[in-house]
Amino acid sequence: MGIEIEDKFDVPPEYELPDLGGLADTVGPKSYQLVALYFDTPDLRLAARGVTLRRRRGGADAGWHLKLPKTKGARQEITHPLTRSARDVPYELSELVRAYTRGAELKVVAELETRRSVTLLKDGETRLVEIADDRVKGTVYGDQPRIVRWREVEAELLEGGTQQLLAKVGKRLRKAGATPSESSSKLEKLLEPARLPKAATKAGSAGEVVVDYLAGQVKALLAQDPRVRRAEEDAVHQMRVAARRLRSALKAFKTIVTDTAEVQEELRWLGTVLGEARDLEVIRARFAKALAGLAPELVTGPIQNRLGSDLRKREEEAYGRIKEALSSERYYVLLDALDRLVAAPSLGKAAGKPAQEQLRTVAAANWSRVTKAYDRAQAVEDAERREIAMHEVRKAAKRARYTAEALQPSLGSDMGRLAKLAENVQEVLGAHQDGVVAQETLAKEAESARQAGEDTFTYGLLIGIERNTAERAHAEFPRVWKETVKAVTKVL
Incomplete structure (x- = not known):
């Protein structure tokens, strides 16, 4: 697996590659003959999402290649050796695109024959940038196969290069007559444009802003699916955040995008499935950090195994349940519903109103939910029940934060400030809640250790640390709340 950072350019048939001297040592050109088969569903679901799946023969990187959509300027590429078939x-690889295929058959949709001329920029033995000059013959398969020919140049950043060098290479290529390609891949250039349907919303309206935000979060959720299946670092967290943001937005903007109760419930289910592994991952890391901070003589018994390997085993079991859920019909139905949501949403009257006017009101209403939840919690006399009620304040603050973040691009810095203020409330309450949950987990593990005849001294020590953390956050909250309420009045 690798991260691919490259610039693509369209060039005319007579294009001459410019002199790249002075940028680095130049090696080549060296020629290759490449043949690639591209796979997709009959209705091109992968192409519509910017996903490329191919089998290539020839060149230095023969094999199967799965390229996932570009994020933050780079595409993740996953490789697999050539197979007999x-x-x-x-x-x-087919498992990693399930979120896009959703059970549909993968078949060959196109073939590319490429005469490639490769020039390398190097610094000694360090490879910096690869420039590939490609003359391409593309065949599209179907009821009436067709052939397309073109030429393009790609400049790819290698392990020793820098973004600055890649930019300088691109500048010389453009000066010689190359133009940045509008297609992210050869397949996209070859096939008829595969585009996802887009909702018909009025420019500058509240509906346009909200639907665009929802579409971005659906894309973010799908982008994490292959990473979750591979158990990559932080992938479950990012997918869970996307699901939460979607659900929060559907609640906050219910007068703009209507009739979403069923989708919200399914997003809650997905978040719960993802949450088990994520929570175990977080608490395992929390305990590992706490144990590392103790003097060795204070760590007694096999506590590191119980709070490390035992929790990791439970985490791996939770990952198994995630993968099962992500391959279920229920998950595919949810993804189909999310596609419909952004392509043809049910819009309320508020959707047609100007974004500035309507959405600022929504942001204010969501902050009002936080203050009302706080007032209700403070009215509860029983301390234990009050703590439960304060959890609702945290949830309301998170929703207010997500709402403000969704509106920041259209409403500006005020929403960024509101999001940060809501996050402050969320984090302090979260620190308290995390300390309480950690104490409960430690108490259960300590009881298991006690029954096994193990020394439980360190468990008590960790419980004391977690209690102190929770109490400190609890004591800090009144000040944070007072400062936040005062600051919000200036924003709203």
Whole structure:
């Protein structure tokens, strides 16, 4: 697996690659003959999402290649060795595109024959940038196969290069007559444009802003799906955040995008499935950090195994349940519903109103939910029940934060400030809640250790640390709340 950072350019047939001297040592050109088969569903679901799946023969990187949509200027590429069959996609790769195929068959949709001329920029033995000059013959398969020919140049950043060098290479290519390609891949250039349907919303309206935000979060959720299946670092967290943001937005903007109760419930289910592994991951890391901060003589018994490997085993079991859920019909139905949501949403009357007017009101209403939840919690006399009620304040603050973040691009810095203020409330209450949950987990583990005849001294020590953390956050909250309420009045 790798991260691919490259710039693509369209060039005319007579284009001459410019002199790249002075940028680095130049090696080449060296020529290759490449043949690639591209796989997709019959209705091109992968292409519509910017996903490329191919089997390539020839060149230095022969094999199967799965390129996922570009995020933050880079595409994640996952490779697999060539298999004997040219028509059957390896299971490991077909699994990673399930969120896009949703059970549909993968078949060959196109073939590319490329005469590639490669020039390398190097610093000694360190490879910096690869410039590939490609003359391409593309065949589209179907009822009426067709052939397309073109030429393009790609400049790809290698392990020793820098973004600055890549930019300088691009500048010389453009000066020689190359133009930045509008297509992210050869397949996109070859096939008829595969575009996702887009909602018909009025420019500058509240509906346009909200639907665009929802579409971005659906894209973010789908982008994490292959990473979750591979158990990559932070992937479950990012997918869970996307699900939460979607659910929060549907609640906050219910007068703009209507009739979403069922989708909200399914997003809650997905968040719960993802949450089990994520919570175990967080608390395992929390305990590892706490144990590392103790003097060795204070760590007694096999506590590191119980709070490390035992929790990791539970986490791995939770990952198994996630993968099962992500391959279920229920998950595919949810993804289909999210596609419909952004392509043809049910819009209320408020959707047609100007964004500035309507959405600022929504932001204010969501902050009002936080203050009302706080007032209700403070009116509860029983301390234990009051703590439960304060959890609702935290949830309301998180929703207010997500709402403000969604509106920041259209309403400006005030929403950024509101999001930060809501996050402050969320974090202090979260620190308290996390300390309480950690104490409960430690108490359960300590009881298991006690029954096994193990020394439980360190458990008591950690419980004391967590109690102190929770109490400190509890004591800090009144000040944070007072300062936040005062600051919010200036924003809203």
